[in-house]
Amino acid sequence: MKPIKIGIIGFGTVGTAVVRLLQENGWLLRERLGLELQVKKIADLDISSDRGLGLPPGTLTSSAAEVIQDPEVQVVVELIGGLRPAKDFILQALRAGKHVVTANKALLAEEGQELFQEAQQRGLALGFEASVAGGGPIIRALREGLLANRIKAVYGILNGTTNYILTKMSSEGVEYEEALREAQRLGYAEADPTLDVQGIDSAHKLTLLASLAFGIPLSFQEVYTEGISHLSPLDIAFASELGMKIKLLAVAKLTEGQVELRVHPTMLPQKQPISQVDGVLNAIYVEGDAMPQCLLQGPGAGGSPTASAVVSDLASIAHTIHTGGRPARAISFSPTAPSIRPIQEVESLYYFRFSALDRPGVLSKIAGVLGAKNISIWTVIQKGRKVGGAVPLVLLTHKAKEQNVRQALKEIDALPVVTKKSTLIRVEGPEE
Amino acid sequence: MKPIKIGIIGFGTVGTAVVRLLQENGWLLRERLGLELQVKKIADLDISSDRGLGLPPGTLTSSAAEVIQDPEVQVVVELIGGLRPAKDFILQALRAGKHVVTANKALLAEEGQELFQEAQQRGLALGFEASVAGGGPIIRALREGLLANRIKAVYGILNGTTNYILTKMSSEGVEYEEALREAQRLGYAEADPTLDVQGIDSAHKLTLLASLAFGIPLSFQEVYTEGISHLSPLDIAFASELGMKIKLLAVAKLTEGQVELRVHPTMLPQKQPISQVDGVLNAIYVEGDAMPQCLLQGPGAGGSPTASAVVSDLASIAHTIHTGGRPARAISFSPTAPSIRPIQEVESLYYFRFSALDRPGVLSKIAGVLGAKNISIWTVIQKGRKVGGAVPLVLLTHKAKEQNVRQALKEIDALPVVTKKSTLIRVEGPEE
Numbered sequence: 001m002k003p004i005k006i007g008i009i010g011f012g013t014v015g016t017a018v019v020r021l022l023q024e025n026g027w028l029l030r031e032r033l034g035l036e037l038q039v040k041k042i043a044d045l046d047i048s049s050d051r052g053l054g055l056p057p058g059t060l061t062s063s064a065a066e067v068i069q070d071p072e073v074q075v076v077v078e079l080i081g082g083l084r085p086a087k088d089f090i091l092q093a094l095r096a097g098k099h100v101v102t103a104n105k106a107l108l109a110e111e112g113q114e115l116f117q118e119a120q121q122r123g124l125a126l127g128f129e130a131s132v133a134g135g136g137p138i139i140r141a142l143r144e145g146l147l148a149n150r151i152k153a154v155y156g157i158l159n160g161t162t163n164y165i166l167t168k169m170s171s172e173g174v175e176y177e178e179a180l181r182e183a184q185r186l187g188y189a190e191a192d193p194t195l196d197v198q199g200i201d202s203a204h205k206l207t208l209l210a211s212l213a214f215g216i217p218l219s220f221q222e223v224y225t226e227g228i229s230h231l232s233p234l235d236i237a238f239a240s241e242l243g244m245k246i247k248l249l250a251v252a253k254l255t256e257g258q259v260e261l262r263v264h265p266t267m268l269p270q271k272q273p274i275s276q277v278d279g280v281l282n283a284i285y286v287e288g289d290a291m292p293q294c295l296l297q298g299p300g301a302g303g304s305p306t307a308s309a310v311v312s313d314l315a316s317i318a319h320t321i322h323t324g325g326r327p328a329r330a331i332s333f334s335p336t337a338p339s340i341r342p343i344q345e346v347e348s349l350y351y352f353r354f355s356a357l358d359r360p361g362v363l364s365k366i367a368g369v370l371g372a373k374n375i376s377i378w379t380v381i382q383k384g385r386k387v388g389g390a391v392p393l394v395l396l397t398h399k400a401k402e403q404n405v406r407q408a409l410k411e412i413d414a415l416p417v418v419t420k421k422s423t424l425i426r427v428e429g430p431e432e
Numbered sequence: 433m434k435p436i437k438i439g440i441i442g443f444g445t446v447g448t449a450v451v452r453l454l455q456e457n458g459w460l461l462r463e464r465l466g467l468e469l470q471v472k473k474i475a476d477l478d479i480s481s482d483r484g485l486g487l488p489p490g491t492l493t494s495s496a497a498e499v500i501q502d503p504e505v506q507v508v509v510e511l512i513g514g515l516r517p518a519k520d521f522i523l524q525a526l527r528a529g530k531h532v533v534t535a536n537k538a539l540l541a542e543e544g545q546e547l548f549q550e551a552q553q554r555g556l557a558l559g560f561e562a563s564v565a566g567g568g569p570i571i572r573a574l575r576e577g578l579l580a581n582r583i584k585a586v587y588g589i590l591n592g593t594t595n596y597i598l599t600k601m602s603s604e605g606v607e608y609e610e611a612l613r614e615a616q617r618l619g620y621a622e623a624d625p626t627l628d629v630q631g632i633d634s635a636h637k638l639t640l641l642a643s644l645a646f647g648i649p650l651s652f653q654e655v656y657t658e659g660i661s662h663l664s665p666l667d668i669a670f671a672s673e674l675g676m677k678i679k680l681l682a683v684a685k686l687t688e689g690q691v692e693l694r695v696h697p698t699m700l701p702q703k704q705p706i707s708q709v710d711g712v713l714n715a716i717y718v719e720g721d722a723m724p725q726c727l728l729q730g731p732g733a734g735g736s737p738t739a740s741a742v743v744s745d746l747a748s749i750a751h752t753i754h755t756g757g758r759p760a761r762a763i764s765f766s767p768t769a770p771s772i773r774p775i776q777e778v779e780s781l782y783y784f785r786f787s788a789l790d791r792p793g794v795l796s797k798i799a800g801v802l803g804a805k806n807i808s809i810w811t812v813i814q815k816g817r818k819v820g821g822a823v824p825l826v827l828l829t830h831k832a833k834e835q836n837v838r839q840a841l842k843e844i845d846a847l848p849v850v851t852k853k854s855t856l857i858r859v860e861g862p863e864e
Binding site: 017021022024025028029031032033034129134135136137140141143144145146147148149150215273276288289290291292293294295296297298299304305307308309311312315316319320323324325326328329332334335 | 454457460461465466566572573576580582647708720721722723725736737741747748761764
């Protein structure tokens with residue numbers, strides 16, 4: 001049995017976890033697939049830190065080119081993240097005829113079209129199981145397990161950092177900033193949390209899932225993306241009063257032949273299973289025509305879970321090489337793929353919180369604007385509690401169109417009795 | 433592109449759903465994998481019913497041999513269920529060099545060793561994704577997605593019929609018989625519900641999952657199996673009082689180097705996610721060393737979900753044939769697999785309900801017997817409500833060994849103050 005030789009670019013948390021997993025559990029691959037994976041070369045800028053792995057001398061190099069150009073290396077694993085030079089390394093590896101495995105959702109979502117095309121033209125694998133849901137095999141589920149389904153929707157909680165922050169805000173009533181600091185202290189959030197808290201990481205992952213599910217081109221730029229940093233404990237308290245929770249939901253959904261692509265805070269009934277996905281967990285629902293619902297849930301990040309997914313890709317590729325087959329297309333882009341539905345056209349239920357002066361006739365004014373835009377009110381909460389001189393007025397609407405909602409809020413925010421920009425949170429799932 | 437030709441044996445609910453799915457969604461396979469599946473022959477005893485599928489003349493036959501021996505058929509799908517003649521058909525198909533796909537968990541769990549061996553020796557695929565969790569890709573998740581993990585445990589709700597009955601008993605307080613009748617009326621339970629309600633179907637599925645997870649031989653005979661028909665609304669009410677729910681749990685768990693294999697009603701804290709899996713849903717947890725927890729959930733049965741899984745297997749096999757590769761082993765049995773832990777050695781928390789005469793000293797007598805067997809009591813519920821002249825006495829224990837529990841119950845049931853056989857339900861998950 002000739003070992004399949006791999007090269008790794010990026011020897012941080014995930015790279016180290018991949019090598020350790022191969023060292024500790026490589027026997028499983030031998031036993032289960034009759035094949036051996038051997039790490040031939042690893043490139044990193046830091047080649048002096050001791051990662052405690054006892055690598056053979058000559059394995060480490062500071063030159064990515066040395067990994068890519070090594071004639072023995074058959075699969076290149078890209079784990080440096082970011083757009084550049086990661087993209088160049090992957091393109092170089094593919095052009096050198098190597099299969100590639102990556103966990104780089106940002107790169108694939110933003111500039112992956114060229115990479116998938118290059119891999120496809122050369123009959124090479126481009127494995128990215130590790131890019132969504134950590135070690136949970138969601139890519140495999142969509143590509144293989146649910147292959148025979150016309151997918152109606154893929155949605156879920158795709159980012160553990162924001163889910164941790166929202167869980168903390170909800171269970172302890174703390175402000176966003178405090179929950180974020182705690183997440184940073186625990187290592188769940190980065191020093192610069194922008195990608196996570198602005199919903200960009202979720203949008204990257206949703207982009208990949210949507211292309212797998214619907215065959216659409218990678219459409220990161222067209223994902224409507226809204227983060228969680230504007231959420232206040234007040235909205236979370238109102239949600240709770242309404243029997244709901246707020247989650248950062250990523251949604252790709254077929255509506256009238258178009259695909260909705262959106263990431264935003266969403267109010268969901270507390271009783272819905274997805275509301276109970278707390279802490280750093282991820283959860284993804286897939287709705288197909290033959291398999292009406294399939295849920296995959298697990299920790300969405302971390303060195304070991306991500307390494308588990310990287311090695312599963314490596315094993316599939318190695319098996320294919322070993323048995324003389326050809327890898328299937330990484331993503332099959334459809335010539336008849338549906339178009340993206342503009343966010344203005346999307347319909348939803350809405351939660352509004354208005355800060356209004358405590359005067360007679362305010363509700364009627366606001367309701368008048370909404371009615372004129374075809375937005376009908378389902379529930380009202382108006383209470384005496386003053387916040388900064390004004391009273392919060394909370395409304396839940398029936399289904400309404402986003403563009404009408406935006407116009408209505410613009411008009412409402414211009415009313416003299418409204419003292420602050422209004423809050424809008426989309427609502428999914430309650431029985432109207 | 434030459435179509436891959438398949439033959440189907442068994443044209444009932446699932447067989448019909450498979451053909452319909454290939455007709456309706458076959459374009460997905462063409463588009464995504466560049467391959468075509470063509471149903472060449474279908475065998476069934478009933479070749480006269482109109483299934484509304486508009487099959488070409490000559491497709492239907494009453495002879496399974498005609499399907500198996502057709503030189504053009506490359507993959508045989510067995511969907512008749514039962515042990516015989518299904519086993520003969522699968523063996524004949526493998527010996528004729530055909531790949532096989534089946535949904536037959538009973539056959540694979542009870543006599544699959546020979547079938548897997550035959551497939552393995554001939555380098556043929558034996559696909560069985562449809563045998564567990566309907567259309568949920570749990571087999572693929574264990575074989576591929578979580579391949580790099582040493583699995584610590586696989587457990588869950590593997591049978592929709594019993595989960596429906598327990599949900600109904602729990603939400604409406606009805607007796608087992610009434611809930612069963614309702615399940616039968618809705619088509620969730622068969623006229624003879626034995627396989628489901630006695631836990632045998634769950635044990636079949638657990639057998640397959642355990643071999644995938646731990647590499648152990650198929651060990652159906654060694655699965656400790658207990659059904660739900662003895663459960664009373666009284667126990668469900670006490671569970672609720674204790675903040676718990678009763679589910680039919682199937683567990684394969686590594687303990688001290690041995691594998692526990694058991695299917696039995698289990699009390700679980702209401703807050704645990706698995707307690708919220710209600711109705712006909714299935715849910716399977718996998719705990720690995722690299723991926724600490726992965727949950728897969730969805731409808732566990734039904735024509736379309738099962739067909740979704742059958743076609744996913746067909747697509748994988750067709751891709752392998754099409755690209756000149758070889759299928760991986762269906763199950764990789766390990767030469768160093770752990771042994772099965774005898775049920776007597778298994779440790780658990782326990783719920784006991786004793787029917788005792790309402791006399792002073794009864795609790796002390798019962799507690800004395802338990803204490804002598806090293807079973808320590810955690811919680812006691814004793815209430816005035818008489819049931820048939822006796823008072824129910826409910827105890828929760830700390831962790832105890834099954835053999836001690838059985839001996840203790842035998843002694844307790846022999847006490848003159850105890851009026852009926854005691855009830856025992858295993859408990860998982862609460863903080864002691």
